[in-house]
Amino acid sequence: xxxxxxxxxxxxxxxxxxxxxxxxxxxxxxxxxxxxxxxxxxxxxxxxxxxxxxxxxxxxxxxxxxxxxxxxxxxxxxxxxxxxxxxxxxxxxxxxxxxxxxxxxxxxxxxxxxxxxxxxxxxxxxxxxxxxxxxxxxxxxxxxxxxxxxxxxxxxxxxxxxxxxxxxxxxxxxxxxxxxxxxxxxxxxxxxxxxxxxxxxxxxxxxxxxxxxxxxxxxxxxxxxxx
Amino acid sequence: xxxxxxxxxxxxxxxxxxxxxxxxxxxxxxxxxxxxxxxxxxxxxxxxxxxxxxxxxxxxxxxxxxxxxxxxxxxxxxxxxxxxxxxxxxxxxxxxxxxxxxxxxxxxxxxxxxxxxxxxxxxxxxxxxxxxxxxxxxxxxxxxxxxxxxxxxxxxxxxxxxxxxxxxxxxxxxxxxxxxxxxxxxxxxxxxxxxxxxxxxxxxxxxxxxxxxxxxxxxxxxxxxxxxxxxxxxxxxxxxxxxxxxxxxxxxxxxxxxxxxxxxxxxxxxxxxxxxxxxxxxxxxxxxxxxxxxxxxxxxxxxxxxxxxxxxxxxxxxxxxxxxxxxxxxxxxxxxxxxxxxxxxxxxxxxxxxxxxxxxxxxxxxxxxxxxxxxxxxxxxxxxxxxxxxxxxxxxxxxxxxxxxxxxxxxxxxxxxxxxxxxxxxxxxxxxxxxxxxxxxxxxxxxxxxxxxxxxxxxxxxxxxxxxxxxxxxxxxxxxxxxxxxxxxxxxxxxxxxxxxxxxxxxxxxxxxxxxxxxxxxxxxxxxxxxxxxxxxxxxxxxxxxxxxxx
Numbered sequence: 013x014x015x016x017x018x019x020x021x022x023x024x025x026x027x028x029x030x031x032x033x034x035x036x037x038x039x040x041x042x043x044x045x046x047x048x049x050x051x052x053x054x055x056x057x058x059x060x061x062x063x064x065x066x067x068x069x070x071x072x073x074x075x076x077x078x079x080x081x082x083x084x085x086x087x088x089x090x091x092x093x094x095x096x097x098x099x100x101x102x103x104x105x106x107x108x109x110x111x112x113x114x115x116x117x118x119x120x121x122x123x124x125x126x127x128x129x130x131x132x133x134x135x136x137x138x139x140x141x142x143x144x145x146x147x148x149x150x151x152x153x154x155x156x157x158x159x160x161x162x163x164x165x166x167x168x169x170x171x172x173x174x175x176x177x178x179x180x181x182x183x184x185x186x187x188x189x190x191x192x193x194x195x196x197x198x199x200x201x202x203x204x205x206x207x208x209x210x211x212x213x214x215x216x217x218x219x220x221x222x223x224x225x226x227x228x229x230x231x232x233x234x235x236x237x238x239x
Numbered sequence: 240x241x242x243x244x245x246x247x248x249x250x251x252x253x254x255x256x257x258x259x260x261x262x263x264x265x266x267x268x269x270x271x272x273x274x275x276x277x278x279x280x281x282x283x284x285x286x287x288x289x290x291x292x293x294x295x296x297x298x299x300x301x302x303x304x305x306x307x308x309x310x311x312x313x314x315x316x317x318x319x320x321x322x323x324x325x326x327x328x329x330x331x332x333x334x335x336x337x338x339x340x341x342x343x344x345x346x347x348x349x350x351x352x353x354x355x356x357x358x359x360x361x362x363x364x365x366x367x368x369x370x371x372x373x374x375x376x377x378x379x380x381x382x383x384x385x386x387x388x389x390x391x392x393x394x395x396x397x398x399x400x401x402x403x404x405x406x407x408x409x410x411x412x413x414x415x416x417x418x419x420x421x422x423x424x425x426x427x428x429x430x431x432x433x434x435x436x437x438x439x440x441x442x443x444x445x446x447x448x449x450x451x452x453x454x455x456x457x458x459x460x461x462x463x464x465x466x467x468x469x470x471x472x473x474x475x476x477x478x479x480x481x482x483x484x485x486x487x488x489x490x491x492x493x494x495x496x497x498x499x500x501x502x503x504x505x506x507x508x509x510x511x512x513x514x515x516x517x518x519x520x521x522x523x524x525x526x527x528x529x530x531x532x533x534x535x536x537x538x539x540x541x542x543x544x545x546x547x548x549x550x551x552x553x554x555x556x557x558x559x560x561x562x563x564x565x566x567x568x569x570x571x572x573x574x575x576x577x578x579x580x581x582x583x584x585x586x587x588x589x590x591x592x593x594x595x596x597x598x599x600x601x602x603x604x605x606x607x608x609x610x611x612x613x614x615x616x617x618x619x620x621x622x623x624x625x626x627x628x629x630x631x632x633x634x635x636x637x638x639x640x641x642x643x644x645x646x647x648x649x650x651x652x653x654x655x656x657x658x659x660x661x662x663x664x665x666x667x668x669x670x671x672x673x674x675x676x677x678x679x680x681x682x683x684x685x686x687x688x689x690x691x692x693x694x695x696x697x698x699x700x701x702x703x704x705x706x707x708x709x710x711x712x713x714x715x716x717x718x719x720x721x722x723x724x725x726x727x728x729x730x731x732x733x734x735x736x737x738x739x740x741x742x743x744x745x746x747x748x749x750x751x752x753x754x755x756x757x758x759x760x761x762x763x764x765x766x767x768x769x770x771x772x773x774x775x776x777x778x779x780x781x782x783x784x785x786x787x788x789x790x
Binding site: 111120121125 | 665
């Protein structure tokens, strides 16, 4: 059974009198455990598709089915539950909470699922150890490098053993060496945890790491088969 | 909780601004409430003038414009006013010979005319009257200097003037004319040029006579010599101004029935230092604290009044109103001093209950048509000054200002909360992307605002209490003034018959528990409102929209 099934999914935005078609009639299936790269230039609809897959937004038309359930028909609470337990996000700009330390940022993801203070702390530190950042646990994001911040974000995303890891331009703000490290980390951890990884990127080299590459242009999926 | 604490601590500037805004708003509410309370206290003490002297009503006799119908028995109009106050106009001449040194105190009832003390018995018999006492409040002028020369006498006249004139020779024409006239007269009288038939010449017996002779003379020869004496007379002139060096000091003096220590023009309750007058009514005096300071007098000092020595036994703080005075003597002592034996000019009335005051007032007005009856409210309405203005301002605007201060604080807190959410859109969107429910995000934002409300409330209470204490320690002094005497203006007599008594009250701002509780409660409410506004904004965020925001 496919993890994701997209049926004629479109997403429009209204900017005054102009209608912007961010995504237009996408048809797609993604299976569990896949490592998929969404390739395309800026404005091609990658982020929009990722947000629809991550239940961060609802489609204007069509259906996004996750494990057979239409995300558009689920309540806000149900979607939040999905995002909490099933999805993990990694963003281009890291999106760490600036007033929380590295370990507290990881705890912020864990807090809704396991409430006890010491347990949260232990689990969070363990995750930071996996990304080799345990000695920077008490540092604020402002005191971490870009690569370190992204590693914290990865630790945060993987903290609840998600079914799907959605990464939107994870190396976009990193130099090539650091970016390569991050991609390696993401891929390995995803493999270890058995998660489906969907990466949106305009970086051809990163896209090359993914067994399945989907090209996008002007809101349309150009290919859907594995490369 | 850690996120909440971190959020408040690490975004210090925003937290401080919110705390300051809420704190200042709360402090303003507390200070305004405390000021209002302080003004109310000062007002009750100063502007409820009769309560402190055990009195509900005062009854006086004012000069009336119309004739007749006076229960106290007296004349009316300006005639009464002049008659009552004439001592200052005429007595100077009785102080000694012009040029002699004198020192004297004159006592005037002003426009509060005197009447027989026994008249108070009429009031005591009225229904609902619990107690009655009389008093005498007079305007006093202390004068010292040289007895003036008011009238100057001048003797004039008695001088003699002699007038002699050298007469010019008559001209030829004049001579001829004279001759013709003489001849005519002679002819008329039958005489010759050289004498009459009986001899004796022209002026002799049988001649025309001196009178006829004079008629023949030309006008220039008729008046040759004259003498006159001016009449002697003594002129008297009133000197204006009189030649004098009199120094005048004005004050007010009250006569107290010392056997009623709890009811009178001043009572035991007003004594601030020393003691009240003894029941024996000897040569003792009370003086107001303001007068004591002005004249540098104290308990134990002596007061000389028209040759009599009074010992000051106490200082008092009399209430403002028509009967306050600088000096108080036992009633009989003042009556004797002022030549007003058995006379009073105010009756103080206490009703059997506060609900009976109006009825008693009506009864007195009916029984004594010429009387002027005043309640505490009516007396208070004549009091003016910065205390009255401040009290009025406090009543009119105090509540409005408090509401505005609180509303401004709430608005600031709400705006800051909404602004804070606006600046954290991406952050809150990230939390939603992490799986935080809408309720969790709203709780986070509202919780931050509530904590700011608590902290702002504590800060505001501390600031409000501090400012109130500072006002009490360094605040301005308010004044309340009331004119005593007065009434009908009669040229220069008005300045003699009116005086202004002024009480000073230090402004205080006592902080009550209620004000603190209300202030703190308002801060919490402000926090909740702010939290609600921010939470509402946060709740509407869609994660995708939030993540699209560029910070």
